[in-house]
């Protein structure tokens with residue numbers, strides 16, 4: 001049950017290759033080396049300060065340390081369904097529950113973002129029920145050229161025996177699948193759920209009546225040390 005497998009949950013992960021990405025850490029080193037002007041790497045223009053050349057704020061800084069451990073695998077559980085629809089929003093009209101926006105990056109072992117990585121999410125509804133007949137609150141997507149993803153969904157409800165969680169499979173193009181689960185901070189059930197893992201807790205903030213969560217995946221995928 002636990003661990004990685006090599007099945008493709010969506011039959012759709014053969015396109016694309018990891019981009020020749022760069023890490024923020026690398027960029028910071030380069031900036032410290034006194035690059036006087038914004039520079040362009042991996043198709044993304046980076047400035048030395050926190051704004052783009054046009055003065056727009058930069059996207060949140062991806063953080064990854066070369067010594068970080070890979071994101072731990074977790075059991076798939078009984079409710080995964082293959083061939084989920086490709087979509088970044090699981091919201092449907094009339095859907096109840098606190099809105100949740102999850103953002104993050106997918107990195108490899110060298111801390112470079114991985115473009116076109118597959119993320120397949122599934123979760124319970126506000127009452128703690130999974131849709132096992134259709135694909136409600138199920139969907140897959142791919143990281144963009146910067147290795148980033150965004151999921152719009154709801155905070156999942158609780159069901160007996162488990163703390164609050166979201167299931168996900170993550171796969172770099174043509175690499176093994178990581179099956180794992182994401183957790184919410186401060187949940188009473190985190191103390192009682194034997195599957196809970198603190199390394200899988202999202203950073204969650206309240207924004208109005210909604211929640212924003214961040215989580216970066218670090219896949220056990222070697223990346224060439226050519227930076």
Ligand SMILES: [Fe+2]
Pocket residue numbers: 077079162165167
């Ligand atoms: Fe579950």
